[in-house]
Amino acid sequence: MTVYLVGAGPGDADLLTIRAAQLLASADVVVHDRLISEEVLSLVGSNARRYDVGKIPGLSHSQTQINELLVTLARQHDCVVRLKGGDPFVFGRGGEEAQRLGDAGIAVEIVPGITSAFAGPLLAGIPVTHRGLSHGVTIVTGSTVQGSSVDFTALANADLTLVVLMGVARRAIITEQLLEGGLDPSTPVAVVEWASTEQQRTVRARLDGLPGLDVVSPAVLVIGAVAALELGRITEFASTFAFSS
Ligand code: SAH
Numbered sequence: 288m289t290v291y292l293v294g295a296g297p298g299d300a301d302l303l304t305i306r307a308a309q310l311l312a313s314a315d316v317v318v319h320d321r322l323i324s325e326e327v328l329s330l331v332g333s334n335a336r337r338y339d340v341g342k343i344p345g346l347s348h349s350q351t352q353i354n355e356l357l358v359t360l361a362r363q364h365d366c367v368v369r370l371k372g373g374d375p376f377v378f379g380r381g382g383e384e385a386q387r388l389g390d391a392g393i394a395v396e397i398v399p400g401i402t403s404a405f406a407g408p409l410l411a412g413i414p415v416t417h418r419g420l421s422h423g424v425t426i427v428t429g430s431t432v433q434g435s436s437v438d439f440t441a442l443a444n445a446d447l448t449l450v451v452l453m454g455v456a457r458r459a460i461i462t463e464q465l466l467e468g469g470l471d472p473s474t475p476v477a478v479v480e481w482a483s484t485e486q487q488r489t490v491r492a493r494l495d496g497l498p499g500l501d502v503v504s505p506a507v508l509v510i511g512a513v514a515a516l517e518l519g520r521i522t523e524f525a526s527t528f529a530f531s532s
Contacts, residue, residue, distance in 0.1 A: 290395050297482045430457065
């Protein structure tokens with residue numbers, strides 16, 4: 288009768304919390320998203336029922352239906368794990384699920400996860416803050432929610448690192464707004480695709496080169512002076528440099 292809202296981290300099972308691994312092993316039911324890796328799912332106990340709410344045929348996965356599925360499952364089982372990529376409360380709509388379950392009188396425990404907003408840059412050797420280069424970091428969504436979107440002109444600030452999730456599709460408009468807001472066209476940019484997985488790839492460029500980059504989702508966009516750094520041993524699959532000078 289408890290739903291555990293669990294962060295799965297960016298992909299690599301080694302980056303799960305111990306609490307997450309324990310809950311996956313003991314869950315009666317696991318309800319997960321599309322981006323959860325097979326490696327993480329392999330930690331689910333063999334008797335547990337798995338629901339992929341990213342692609343079950345016939346089950347339309349609107350947020351309302353996921354919420355109702357969780358309420359129903361919580362009334363049937365002791366331990367329901369709702370597994371979400373990264374951190375459950377960073378753009379995962381985990382907050383809405385917790386609210387709905389709370390309204391239904393169901394106990395909810397939330398287990399933090401490593402967000403791709405931090406792990407993505409880090410695994411590409413990029414510190415999101417760095418003395419002398421960046422005094423802070425802003426994390427935003429690049430997607431539009433119900434017609435509204437982040438005003439990037441207001442986020443053009445050379446002293447802060449900008450991390451954009453779900454930003455690949457709208458990278459041209461994001462760039463346009465940042466330039467309009469006064470950010471230097473030569474500001475370093477890095478796009479980290481599939482962070483922590485075998486397909487991890489980093490593409491580096493200048494801000495004015497971002498619209499033309501050949502990059503795919505899921506990816507984290509990092510914009511700011513720190514995006515030019517490459518610290519530590521990078522274990523990623525491939526790294527591409529696309530500096531146009
Ligand atoms: N709750 C998640 C974010 C969900 S929104 C978290 O904390 O990480 C989904 C977006 O997250 C993707 O569009 C992409 O921008 C980013 N993302 C998730 N996993 C990623 C990964 N392994 N590598 C790069 N970006 C990732």
